[in-house]
Amino acid sequence: MARLPDPLDTLTPAAKQVYDKITAKRGAVRGPFASLMHHPALAERVGDLGEYLRFGGTLPGDIRELAILITARSVGQGYEWIAHAKVARKEGLADDVIERVRTRGDLAALPARYARPARVVQHVLAYESIPADLQAAVQGELGITGLMELVTLAGQYRMIAGVLFAFDTPIPEGERAPF
Numbered sequence: 001m002a003r004l005p006d007p008l009d010t011l012t013p014a015a016k017q018v019y020d021k022i023t024a025k026r027g028a029v030r031g032p033f034a035s036l037m038h039h040p041a042l043a044e045r046v047g048d049l050g051e052y053l054r055f056g057g058t059l060p061g062d063i064r065e066l067a068i069l070i071t072a073r074s075v076g077q078g079y080e081w082i083a084h085a086k087v088a089r090k091e092g093l094a095d096d097v098i099e100r101v102r103t104r105g106d107l108a109a110l111p112a113r114y115a116r117p118a119r120v121v122q123h124v125l126a127y128e129s130i131p132a133d134l135q136a137a138v139q140g141e142l143g144i145t146g147l148m149e150l151v152t153l154a155g156q157y158r159m160i161a162g163v164l165f166a167f168d169t170p171i172p173e174g175e176r177a178p179f
Contacts, residue, residue, distance in 0.1 A: 002168045007037045015040035022047050025055070031079055032160045035167040050160070053153055058145045061091030063117050067153040069093075069101045070121045073179070077161035079169050081178045102178055116141065117150055124154040 008029075011019055018040040022029050025047070029037055036043035057064065065088035072080035085098055097114060100107065107118040116138050123130045130138075130151075139147045163169075171177055 002166060004035050004038055004167050006034065011037070011040070018044045018047075025051055030172075031083065031169055032163040035163055035169065046159075049152075049156060053149060053156060057149045059142065059149045059153075062088065062093040063114070063142070063146075064149070064153065065091050065093055066097065066101070066114055066118060067121045067150050068157050069098065070107070070118055071125060071154050071157040072161065073101050073104065074122075074125045075158060075161045075165075076179060077164055078171050078177045078179065079164050080157060080161055082172060082175050085178070113141075120147070120150050121154045124151050125158065 007015075008019070015037070019029055019037060022033050022037075022043065026033070033043055033047065036046055054064065059067075065084055068084045069081065069088055072078075072084060081102070085102075088098055089095070097110060099105075100110065101118075107122065108115055110118060116134060119134055120130055120138050123134075135147065138150070142150070
């Protein structure tokens with residue numbers, strides 16, 4: 001087991017400020033940030049990017065959360081899935097769409113609003129170039145900023161999954177592994 005000890009008792013005053021900043025936006029330091037707080041400057045920068053993408057970006061919330069769920073499912077990260085499936089529902093992503101992602105269903109069969117962004121994320125996760133026609137369609141629907149956020153979300157949440165896996169972050173208490 002590669003879990004790290006809780007760093008709260010060993011934080012410097014500067015690190016405590018980072019801890020408080022993350023807590024203020026996310027409600028608590030948990031999941032990947034419990035591990036990342038062993039490197040407060042890194043935790044702050046990872047947190048800042050995640051905060052922008054989740055709370056300050058241009059993507060509609062349902063599409064943003066779809067991208068995160070596709071990433072979590074792609075790598076099999078249960079903690080990430082559980083955290084974001086709840087958010088996805090709050091953002092209006094339908095249960096049948098969430099279940100299709102969870103069960104690795106055909107995402108091309110999703111409504112166009114979701115199918116095209118899902119394909120972009122799938123290309124990113126496969127380290128493939130986005131086909132020109134798909135890029136043009138998504139860029140037309142979400143703008144270049146939305147397209148860039150989709151690509152960055154896939155990378156950000158793959159990195160977060162790596163932190164969760166590396167330090168054996170357990171599924172939250174009371175939850176079942178989703179896959």
